[in-house]
Amino acid sequence: MPPLPVPPSVNSAHRLALDPIATPERLLLGPGPSNAHPTVLQALARMPIGHLDPLYIDLMGEVQELLRYAWQTDNRLTIPMSGTGSAAMEATLANTIEPGDKVLVAVMGYFGQRLVDMAGRYRAEVVTIERPWGEAFDLAEIEAALIAHKPAILAMVHAETSTGVCQPMEGIGDLCRQHDCLLLLDTVTSLGAVPLHIDAWKVDLAYSCSQKGLSCPPGLGPFTMGPRAEAKLAARSGKVPNWYLDVSLLNKYWGSDRVYHHTAPVNMNFGMREALRLLAEEGLEAAWARHRGNAERLWAGLERLGLELHVSEPLRLATLTTVRIPEGVDGKAFSRHLLDRFGIEVGGGLGDLAGKVWRIGLMGYNSTPENVDRLLAIVESELPAFRPSPAAVAAGVA
Amino acid sequence: MPPLPVPPSVNSAHRLALDPIATPERLLLGPGPSNAHPTVLQALARMPIGHLDPLYIDLMGEVQELLRYAWQTDNRLTIPMSGTGSAAMEATLANTIEPGDKVLVAVMGYFGQRLVDMAGRYRAEVVTIERPWGEAFDLAEIEAALIAHKPAILAMVHAETSTGVCQPMEGIGDLCRQHDCLLLLDTVTSLGAVPLHIDAWKVDLAYSCSQKGLSCPPGLGPFTMGPRAEAKLAARSGKVPNWYLDVSLLNKYWGSDRVYHHTAPVNMNFGMREALRLLAEEGLEAAWARHRGNAERLWAGLERLGLELHVSEPLRLATLTTVRIPEGVDGKAFSRHLLDRFGIEVGGGLGDLAGKVWRIGLMGYNSTPENVDRLLAIVESELPAFRPSPAAVAAGVA
Structure with a gap:
């Protein structure tokens, strides 16, 4: 028998001795996170249950259904991504862009620029139209750009957190259908707080966050995908180039199969369930x-x-x-x-x-x-x- | 003036009227999540503070330092990813694989297979060695595979949650340095619970989760990257093909620049800070x-x-x-x-x-x-x- 290896000794250089956490109460009147509802915070402190527990499966159904209400959509694929709003943003792009697809981004602030950066990483051919920070787009310029660029996806921001502009959405969805293009909408700062009609506006893909209109801490990214976007996902030739955000896999967990994908952030979803319940109540x-x-x-x-x-x-x-x-x-x-x-x-x-x-x-x-x-x-x-x-x-x- | 558009009416089909959440107390003796420490749960219920608040920046430093202790590493780039363990797993691959890189995965269970799937999505040329589920690799077979395949990265699982095997790690890091290969290690089910020495074992990249050895609910994915992996990231020709997990961007937030990347899951990090504090205390x-x-x-x-x-x-x-x-x-x-x-x-x-x-x-x-x-x-x-x-x-x- 060879001698057993001597285990390395433990290094305590990074072993901080800290007092218990003692953060102050702030009034968060910035761009988010906003203060969370106390009922939501109490839900976060519940003991976790398993992510395949029948009771958790029920809770997932409630969260999905209440998200449909908040977004005013019947989309089957309506789930909170297990990351912040930026992860949900990336999920809309990662699942639907195939290399070489043309993506038109209407940029009127910081989050439009982020869409440009992300879409490029999924090897889209990205084209943009721009507006000064503080203004919005009108139907005519959007139509002209759809005609000029013939994009597969038009990506835009409903509520630009960097400028405080709310983009009027009436008619844009119709233009996208006319020009055979998916409409992708950032609703990070509008969900639950500003009139928002995913289905009536013919929006095909949208994402949001937990920490603004929903009064939940940051950590979940609501995501919804309509039938036209689902069809594009189903028709793609290769795997989605992002495992964690792959909706074809996630759908097997959130859908009726309940196949394990990743371990869901159970407590954050406890909070989300309460946040959405309170919104439905109001x-x-x-x-x-x-x-x-x-x-x-x-x-x-x-x-x-x-x-x-x-x-x-x-x-x-x-x-x-x-x-x-x-x-x-x-x-x-x-x-x-x-x-x-x-x-x-x-x-x-x-x-x-x-x-x-x-x-x-x-x-x-x-x-x-x-x-x-x-x-x-x-x-x-x-x-x-x-x-x-x-x-x-x-x-x-x- | 054209007439104002009539806003769509609100559809209440999905407006569930629910009772407040009432999950039971379970004793979670499965593969995870495990029960969380009550002190950690109380921390989750604190009112959020801003992700750029000076007090939150201090807390980020504490979390990083205590993670270094838990992992026994001096790695500068040691942070919790804002997603579950699978997101941290993907971060190790997304940041270091360039298209065409050869990645050798040592598969002895389910999570080895997941590494294969993920690495392929980042366009690695993936090769595998395999062991029946319930066994581990020895140094000779690993060396033979390094010689045969000359991979850029060897990815393996320290603690296979699907089989209950703990892979002996002595000597593997030396082999990887000898054959000029990065060593990537899954420590999801070992961090905080099983002897683990990132630096002594010469591990270049590792990831874990919050909901097992750390006694925190699921939702964060500890990640660490050593200098050799950092050098590979710095030398890559294009952007990391995953925005949310791009360590070159994340480093500007977690490093001294504090540049906004995404809104951190503040409350989950409150919990992580307490979980790591309790581990250091023990x-x-x-x-x-x-x-x-x-x-x-x-x-x-x-x-x-x-x-x-x-x-x-x-x-x-x-x-x-x-x-x-x-x-x-x-x-x-x-x-x-x-x-x-x-x-x-x-x-x-x-x-x-x-x-x-x-x-x-x-x-x-x-x-x-x-x-x-x-x-x-x-x-x-x-x-x-x-x-x-x-x-x-x-x-x-x-």
Whole structure:
């Protein structure tokens, strides 16, 4: 017998001795995550059950059905992906793009750019139309691009979290059918909060997240795929080039076969089930009206304080408001002051709007008149100290 | 002005009216998820904070450092992927395989086969060596395959959850360096529970999950990448063909730049931080010894009851035991009885072992003598009713 190998000794260089976790309560009024509903948080703390347990299988059915309600779709393939919204975004592209497919992306902000990056990784031939950050597309330019490029997929963003624009969707689905093209829609910042009609708008693929309109922590990416997109998936010549997000495999778990794919994030789905249950209890029309009402209260209040909103009123998104940082104000210093002094998070600008706007979110559980009034009162009392003094302005040093 | 479009009406066909969630407490003694530690569950229920909040950035650092301890590695790139263990598995392959790279997979069970499937999707030229389900590889066959195939990557499974085998790792890393090949290791069912030395064993890439040895619910996939794998990633000619799992992007968020990539699953990371803190508090040697001791208690008890273990003693995995289903017993009916009558989950066989074994897990929080004794007592009292009667055996109808 050869001598047994001597096992390596244990290295304790990285063995931190920490106190129990002690995160503070924040009021999250940025681009997301938003605060989660306490009922959802309590569901997360339940003891897990098995991902093939008959009771978990029942829960999966409830989550799927309630997601169909939230999205206003009958799509069979409606499931939460086991990752964040970006994973669900990637799932829409990975499953439907075949190498060389032409994908038209309508870019009006940061998340349109992300679609371009992702689609390229799946070897699509990507073409874009663009709009300045803060504007939206009209039907005529979309039709012209469909005619010029004859894409297999048109990908666009319903609610641009980077700009605060809500893209009007009426008529776009009809154009896509006319030009034999799938319509893929980012609904990350609209699901559960802003009028959204997947089937009536003839959307073939959509994705969202858990941490905004649904009042759940981040970690799941709702995904839906209609029959035309399913047909494209079924007709593809090779395997989906992404195992984790392969809907043909996932469908065997979420469908009636219940074949093991990956171990589902059971507790996150407990939370999602409760989040969707609460949304169904409130009702979509009521949730949409609540978000709209509180957003209007915020807009009026900000304008009363002399602040300028970045997006014109008809295109404004109820969940996310972009406010221009006044001349001479250090936007980052002010957000940091709100966080440190009041525990309130608001977001900064991304991409073209970096340094130019604050992003204020009123999403899900956080969309309340009390939160609006609290934020407005704090902005009113705290912002003046961050404005340049009249003398500095006069001297041109602001 | 054209008339405003009439918004579609809301369809309530999928608006389920549900009661609040009411899942039962199960004792999860299957292949995972295992029960989570109550402290971890309480952490999941904390109100989220922002994924760019300075306090969250601190927490990310703690999670990384404690993962290094758990894995016994100094690897800079040590992070939890925002998906389950399968996502982390895919991340190891997606980041390092370039089209046409030869990948050698040592297959001795279901998860080796999964590596083959995934590697193929990244356009590797995949070759395999195989072992019957329940055995492990020796150094000579691995060396012979490295010489014959000259792969860029050798991928193998440390702890095969489908068979209950723990692959001896001594010497394999040296062979891989000698033959200029990266060593990629599945540690899904060993991290935190079974001796595991990423650096001493010269492992270049590894992944795991949250729901087994770490006592956290499923939803995060620990990932680590050493300098040789980093160099292969840095030298690749094109983008990583998977956006969500692209370590070159993720590194900008988890590294010192803190550039936004995707919205982190904040609450799952609260849980992970607590799970790793508790592991560091117990200490690796103590956790490993606990798992080993309880597994031996289980093995002895099962053999006392006349049951046969599928894996020979030197290769047995402390976290997962495969027990042969006795002749004439309906294995599925017995597991279902344990679940329905006692709330205890044990697993069935997968692939080559479907219908032939039960899989009993003793992982993390669940690895206790009390759980072992409870299961043994129930098997002793309940299994006889599921055995065929002596008359049936004599008549040959069992």
